Amino acid sequence: MAGITKIMGVPFNNISMTEALGITLIALNERKKTVIYTPNPEMVMAAQKDREFMTVLNSGDLLIPDGIGIVKASKFYPNPIKERVAGYDLVQALFSKIKTTVNTVYFLGGAEGVADTARQKMQRKHRGLSITGSHHGYFKDGSPEEKEVIDEINRLNPEILLVGLGFPRQEKWIYNHKDELNSIIIIGVGGSFDVMSGKVKRAPDFYINHGLEWFYRLITQPTRAKRMLVLPVFMIRAIGDRFGAKIEFNGGKVSIKKSAKKKNKKRKEK
Numbered sequence: 001m002a003g004i005t006k007i008m009g010v011p012f013n014n015i016s017m018t019e020a021l022g023i024t025l026i027a028l029n030e031r032k033k034t035v036i037y038t039p040n041p042e043m044v045m046a047a048q049k050d051r052e053f054m055t056v057l058n059s060g061d062l063l064i065p066d067g068i069g070i071v072k073a074s075k076f077y078p079n080p081i082k083e084r085v086a087g088y089d090l091v092q093a094l095f096s097k098i099k100t101t102v103n104t105v106y107f108l109g110g111a112e113g114v115a116d117t118a119r120q121k122m123q124r125k126h127r128g129l130s131i132t133g134s135h136h137g138y139f140k141d142g143s144p145e146e147k148e149v150i151d152e153i154n155r156l157n158p159e160i161l162l163v164g165l166g167f168p169r170q171e172k173w174i175y176n177h178k179d180e181l182n183s184i185i186i187i188g189v190g191g192s193f194d195v196m197s198g199k200v201k202r203a204p205d206f207y208i209n210h211g212l213e214w215f216y217r218l219i220t221q222p223t224r225a226k227r228m229l230v231l232p233v234f235m236i237r238a239i240g241d242r243f244g245a246k247i248e249f250n251g252g253k254v255s256i257k258k259s260a261k262k263k264n265k266k267r268k269e270k
Contacts, residue, residue, distance in 0.1 A: 005079045007070065008241045009054055010044050012063050012081060014074075020064050020085050021093045027061075028103060028159060028185055035060050035178055036187040038087030040067030041234035042227060043167050048237075053168040056175040064090065066190075068211035069231055073238035084211070088192050088202070091162065094185075098160070099128040106153050106183070109137035109164030110193035118196035132156040137165045141173065153181060160185045164193045 004011045015023070027034040037060040039047075047054040057063065064085040065071055074081035095105075107115040115134035123129050133156045139145040153161060161183035163170045170188040178186060194200040202208075203216035218228050233249060240247035246257045 003079055005074050005077055005081050007073055007077065007238055008044050008048060010039055010047060010057050010063065012039070012065050012070065012074070014079055014081050015064070015085065016083055017085050017089060017093065020062065020090055021097070023062060024090070024094060024185060025097060028098070031184055033178070033183075034062060034185050035174055036062045036064065036087075036090075036185065037171055037174075038064055038066035038090075038188060038190065039070070040065075041069035041073070042067075042230050044070070045230050045234050045237070046168060050168060053171065056168070056171045059175060060171075068214070069234055071211075073235055076239050076242045086208075087187065087189055088195060091187065091189060091192060094160070095122060095126040095129050099126045102130075103159040104130040104132045104156070105160045105162065106132055106156060106158040107134040107162050107164070107193060108149065108153070109162070109166075109170065109189070110191075110197070112136045112138065114197050114199060115164070115193050117198070118193040121198065122196055132158050141169075150177060150180060153183065157182050159183060160187070162187050162189045162192070164189045164191065166190065 003014055005014045006012070013020070024034065024036065026032075037057055039057060043053075043057070047057055064087065065074070065081050065083075066085065066087045068084050071081050071084050098105075107119050109115060110118070113136070115136060119131045119134045123131055133152060135149050135152065139149060161181060163174055163186065165173055165188075167188070167190065170190070174186050174188060191200065195202045201220070203213040207213050207216040214228065214231065237247050240256065244258060248257070
């Protein structure tokens with residue numbers, strides 16, 4: 001494994017898809033509880049303002065770069081990330097490997113009925129795959145329904161739990177409940193159930209292979225335009241972070257300050 005590349009405080013495992021799959025399968029076979037997060041630029045930016053979210057991301061056992069923006073930004077850092085490892089693709093590869101084994105899966109998240117439709121379609125796509133249960137993500141944290149969900153997951157005892165509650169909720173939920181869940185591999189999968197169910201169409205291979213999946217989403221889901229604006233801001237801030245500068249955008253104004261880590265380094269040198 002090629003170590004860690006830290007971008008704006010978020011530590012990414014610098015690994016290929018093949019390596020990520022291998023690590024996951026080893027953890028599964030050794031029954032070693034492993035939490036996998038899949039940060040993209042939007043999540044990294046959110047963590048800058050949400051200390052709890054930053055702490056949660058740093059607690060993950062495996063953080064894979066789910067976004068070409070992460071890979072591009074890493075080129076300005078030592079140990080640049082070798083390739084994008086999309087969470088959706090990792091899950092599909094995992095399904096292909098475990099479909100002939102006794103390992104089972106549970107889907108948690110999405111709107112009413114989406115996870116169940118995704119379950120049915122994935123079992124048809126990966127013949128032999130055992131998805132023992134599913135539940136929508138529209139329950140309140142700390143509610144009796146949440147406890148029922150956790151009890152059901154533990155009763156069914158799936159080795160793999162996919163949590164698609166949207167960030168940062170899914171990561172915080174995993175962090176808060178991982179110790180009471182029996183599952184071995186727990187992965188935050190964002191909107192993957194929407195794609196698995198067919199509710200949302202994934203970008204064609206051309207866009208994915210050329211790092212343009214974000215552009216396909218923009219032209220097919222124009223309501224995401226505002227969210228997409230975070231991408232150039234992320235890139236600028238990541239470059240600033242690499243060279244010890246904290247770049248802020250406020251009301252059209254740009255401010256550049258020395259980052260705390262740069263200041264601390266200078267103090268130590270003195």
